[in-house]
Amino acid sequence: MTDTVIRIEGLHKSYETSAGLFPVLKNVDLRIAVGEFVAIMGPSGSGKSTFMNILGCLDEPTAGRYELNGRDVANLDRDELASLRNRTIGFVFQGFNLLPRMSLQDNVALPLIYCGVERDERRQRARDLLAKVGLERYFESMPNNISGGQQQRVAIARALVNRPRLILADEPTGNLDSHTGEEIMALFDTLNREGITIVLVTHEADIAQHAQRQVHFLDGRIVGDHAVQREHRA
Amino acid sequence: MTLAMLGEAWRAMGANRLRTFLTMLGMVIGVGAVVLMMSIGQGAQYAIKQSISAMGSNLFILLSGSTQAGGVRSGSGGGYTLNVADAEAIAELSGVQAVAPIHTGSAQVVYGPNNWNTSVIGTMPGYLDARSWPVVAGSAFTDSDVRSATRVALIGQTAAANLFGDEDPVGKTIRIRQSPFVILGMLGVKGQGMDGRDQDDTILIPLTTAQRQVFGSQFPGSVRMVMVQTETQEIMPSVEKEMTELLRQRHRIREGFENDFFLRNLTAAADSAAESTRIMSLLLGAIASVSLLVGGIGIMNIMLVSVTERTREIGIRMAIGARERDILLQFLLEAIIISVVGCLIGLLLGIAGALLVEATTGTLVIISFSSVVVAFGVAAAVGIFFGFYPAKKAAQLDPIEALRYQ
Numbered sequence: 001m002t003d004t005v006i007r008i009e010g011l012h013k014s015y016e017t018s019a020g021l022f023p024v025l026k027n028v029d030l031r032i033a034v035g036e037f038v039a040i041m042g043p044s045g046s047g048k049s050t051f052m053n054i055l056g057c058l059d060e061p062t063a064g065r066y067e068l069n070g071r072d073v074a075n076l077d078r079d080e081l082a083s084l085r086n087r088t089i090g091f092v093f094q095g096f097n098l099l100p101r102m103s104l105q106d107n108v109a110l111p112l113i114y115c116g117v118e119r120d121e122r123r124q125r126a127r128d129l130l131a132k133v134g135l136e137r138y139f140e141s142m143p144n145n146i147s148g149g150q151q152q153r154v155a156i157a158r159a160l161v162n163r164p165r166l167i168l169a170d171e172p173t174g175n176l177d178s179h180t181g182e183e184i185m186a187l188f189d190t191l192n193r194e195g196i197t198i199v200l201v202t203h204e205a206d207i208a209q210h211a212q213r214q215v216h217f218l219d220g221r222i223v224g225d226h227a228v229q230r231e232h233r234a
Numbered sequence: 235m236t237l238a239m240l241g242e243a244w245r246a247m248g249a250n251r252l253r254t255f256l257t258m259l260g261m262v263i264g265v266g267a268v269v270l271m272m273s274i275g276q277g278a279q280y281a282i283k284q285s286i287s288a289m290g291s292n293l294f295i296l297l298s299g300s301t302q303a304g305g306v307r308s309g310s311g312g313g314y315t316l317n318v319a320d321a322e323a324i325a326e327l328s329g330v331q332a333v334a335p336i337h338t339g340s341a342q343v344v345y346g347p348n349n350w351n352t353s354v355i356g357t358m359p360g361y362l363d364a365r366s367w368p369v370v371a372g373s374a375f376t377d378s379d380v381r382s383a384t385r386v387a388l389i390g391q392t393a394a395a396n397l398f399g400d401e402d403p404v405g406k407t408i409r410i411r412q413s414p415f416v417i418l419g420m421l422g423v424k425g426q427g428m429d430g431r432d433q434d435d436t437i438l439i440p441l442t443t444a445q446r447q448v449f450g451s452q453f454p455g456s457v458r459m460v461m462v463q464t465e466t467q468e469i470m471p472s473v474e475k476e477m478t479e480l481l482r483q484r485h486r487i488r489e490g491f492e493n494d495f496f497l498r499n500l501t502a503a504a505d506s507a508a509e510s511t512r513i514m515s516l517l518l519g520a521i522a523s524v525s526l527l528v529g530g531i532g533i534m535n536i537m538l539v540s541v542t543e544r545t546r547e548i549g550i551r552m553a554i555g556a557r558e559r560d561i562l563l564q565f566l567l568e569a570i571i572i573s574v575v576g577c578l579i580g581l582l583l584g585i586a587g588a589l590l591v592e593a594t595t596g597t598l599v600i601i602s603f604s605s606v607v608v609a610f611g612v613a614a615a616v617g618i619f620f621g622f623y624p625a626k627k628a629a630q631l632d633p634i635e636a637l638r639y640q
Contacts, residue, residue: 058553059634079557086555097550097637101249111554113238122238158554 004070005166005197006032006055011064013050013220024050026220028064032199034165037192039208039228040201042217049170051217052201056091056168057081068166086114090159092169096151098143098158104130105139108158115162129157133187149180156187167191169200173207185210239560243567246540254572257536260529261576261616262583265609267522269584272605274591275515277598282511286504288424288433290365292331292467293501294474296324296460296481299494314456315494318441320484321460325360327476329469334361335441335457339449343437344409345397352393353436354410356444357461364463365424372404372419375440383442387415391423392435408437413447415439467501474499523612529576530616537569537624548628549636562629569621570614577613581606 013025024047032038042048053059054066057073066073068084076084085091098107108126117125127139133153135146143151152172159167169188173181181204189210192198200211208214209228216224247254298315318335325333337356342349355361358380362369375386387408394403403417424433445451464473474497485494541548548561588599 053634056553058637079559082552082555082557085553091553093553093637097553099547099550101245110551113242114551114555114557114560119238162555 003034004031005034005036005068006030006199007065007067009065011051011054011066012062013047013054013059014062024220025054025061028220028222030215030222030225032197034197035192035195036213037188037198037211038200039211039214040199040217041203041205041208041214043203046217047220048201048217052168052170052199055199056089057084058091082114086111087162088164088166090156090162090164090167092152092155092159092167092172094171094174096143096148096155096175098151098154100143103140103142104135104146104154107143107154108161111158111162125161126157129160130154132160133157147180148176149183152176152180152184153187156184156191160191164196166197166199169198171201171203173202173204178206181207239563239567240571242564243571246544246564246568247571250540253536257532258572258576258579260532261526261573261613262529262580264522264526264529264616265577265580265613266584266587267525268519268609268612269581269601269605270587270591271518271522272515272609273584273588273599273601274597275511275518276600276602276605277592278511279508279515280600281598282504282508285426286501286508287366289500289504290367290461290463291501292464292470293364293499294462294464294470294477295498295500296462296477297496297498298456298458299492299496314451314453314458315485316458316460316481317453317456319455320481321358321457323480323484324460324462324477327473327480329464329466329473329476330462331465332360332363332461332463334358334364334461336361336459336461337441337444337449337451337457338459339444341411341448343393343397345403345406348397348399350393350396352390352396354444354448355436355438356441356448357438358441360463361438361461364461367424368422369419370422371402372417375418375438380440380442383440383446385413385415385443385447386418386440388419388421388438389417390421390434390436390438392432393437394420396435410437410439411448470499470501526612526616530573530620533569533572533617534620534624537565537621538627540568541565541624541628544628545631545636545639548631549633549639552631552633553637558629561631562625565625565628566618566621569625570617573613573617573621574610577610580613581609584609 008028008030011025011028012023014021014023028051040048040051050059054061057068068088073081073084099110102110105123105126108129109122112122112125130136130139133156135150135153135157138146138150143154146154167188173184176184185207188198188200202208211228213227214224215222296316316335321333321335324330334357339354340351341354342351359374359376362374369388374388375384379386387410389403397403397408398406403420406417407414408417409415421434421438426432439448441457445454462477464470478493478497481495482493487494551561585601588601591597592599
């Protein structure tokens with residue numbers, strides 16, 4: 001049996017609304033092993049983004065158990081959660097979420113500031129990763145001066161800078177055209193081949209084809225969980 | 235880590251230069267006003283202290299009591315109830331440094347073709363000590379001059395200028411009410427007294443000479459006024475008590491009867507003038523501090539706006555691992571940088587303003603190290619105090635809500 005990265009048991013999440021408690025996730029169970037590439041699919045409103053935020057320790061479940069690398073996340077305080085987001089998880093957003101007033105290099109190096117890495121090493125690691133995602137000529141550029149696909153590459157480089165073993169991507173190709181989306185997915189494929197576990201939310205079937213496993217959400221429940229049959233998988 | 239944060243704070247401030255500048259302006263004006271007011275206040279205090287020490291420090295004035303003749307009462311100093319022997323007895327008291335009986339009057343003084351009406355003070359050599367008044371040319375008269383009532387004089391700068399012009403008065407002979415006097419020495423500049431009179435418009439002669447030959451006296455050896463100087467300010471009250479007892483005993487005043495003399499503490503009067511100046515400068519400082527407070531509130535205001543504007547940025551930072559204290563530090567540093575830089579500029583402007591005031595009005599200003607330190611410390615404290623609440627607010631944002639903020 002392979003090592004488990006994520007273990008979810010009986011997860012519930014409800015939001016307070018003026019019309020009362022509104023359930024978003026209902027009794028979700030999921031286990032993701034090291035090295036998997038999982039696509040989480042479902043229509044909008046199915047709860048997949050909320051699930052992703054809980055996985056990324058940005059949001060807390062109302063009930064249920066979430067274990068990350070064997071640790072129960074519910075017992076952690078705000079600083080420990082911040083540390084998880086900093087070192088253990090790399091998060092990639094649909095809207096890139098780069099800081100507009102910083103150069104690409106500084107954007108990528110930002111997570112390292114929060115774990116006390118020295119300036120020279122920060123710069124070196126940021127440059128290495130920007131080169132890895134094909135942006136070696138843009139170290140000092142500003143986010144607004146590059147294309148959406150390039151911005152998402154920067155965001156991925158930032159997610160990778162603290163060498164996490166888990167990447168969570170929430171609709172990473174949602175704001176990109178299909179060609180650029182394919183390029184980004186190729187990057188995820190490469191990362192997965194290097195052994196990084198990837199969990200990706202999407203509603204596009206051809207994007208989900210890059211994963212080994214597809215988990216389908218509907219109305220806050222998992223309604224399907226199956227391996228992907230693909231002819232061109234490496 | 236902190237260095238990186240400092241860079242970030244600097245960048246955030248640079249991104250909105252006009253706003254940063256305007257926020258800083260509050261601190262600049264506050265600190266500038268405090269420094270300016272403190273400088274002017276301390277200058278005024280120093281000026282008062284100078285005029286006190288010019289008068290002479292730790293001084294008592296002993297005046298003879300009033301007399302009553304046929305129902306007409308003279309004022310204090312009207313009678314001659316004090317005498318030189320009293321003065322000599324007082325001089326024996328412990329703690330008394332100098333005693334100078336004084337007999338004053340004004341007289342027409344003639345030198346060659348010039349004449350001038352000036353105040354003539356008959357006294358003893360101790361007078362110069364008591365008033366810390368140096369002889370800058372020639373020499374002072376001595377006790378033996380007093381004993382033998384010689385016709386010698388010390389001349390003040392204003393009187394000298396009016397009688398002698400550019401000539402050196404030392405060794406010259408002047409006439410005071412027709413009697414010739416040799417000028418032994420010239421007194422140093424004393425300037426304006428507390429009452430505004432020119433203290434340099436005067437001539438000092440031995441007490442005995444004044445009484446016997448210039449003004450005449452119904453009661454030779456009696457004086458209306460004695461100046462007494464004590465060694466330190468602290469012992470003034472005890473010396474005052476001893477002096478009163480001594481004089482009552484010497485004048486044979488029975489229990490229950492009023493003194494036949496008046497004792498005034500000149501230093502106390504001068505001290506109250508100094509105290510009022512001190513309170514005045516405190517008041518000025520307090521008013522200026524209000525502008526510092528307003529500057530601080532301005533910082534808080536802008537930092538709150540900044541936190542709201544940058545909610546999404548805060549969310550992103552939290553999503554990639556910023557802890558509460560990282561966000562807190564980031565915003566706190568911004569507030570501190572604004573107040574400290576504003577403070578530095580304010581210091582420079584305040585000092586420049588103080589120098590300008592001195593140059594244009596001639597008012598003495600003193601820029602003391604302590605006032606600079608106080609202004610700087612207060613500014614830093616204001617930055618931390620008013621920066622803390624917005625920074626704390628930023629640090630306690632919920633990451634997911636901050637990320638969703640548009």
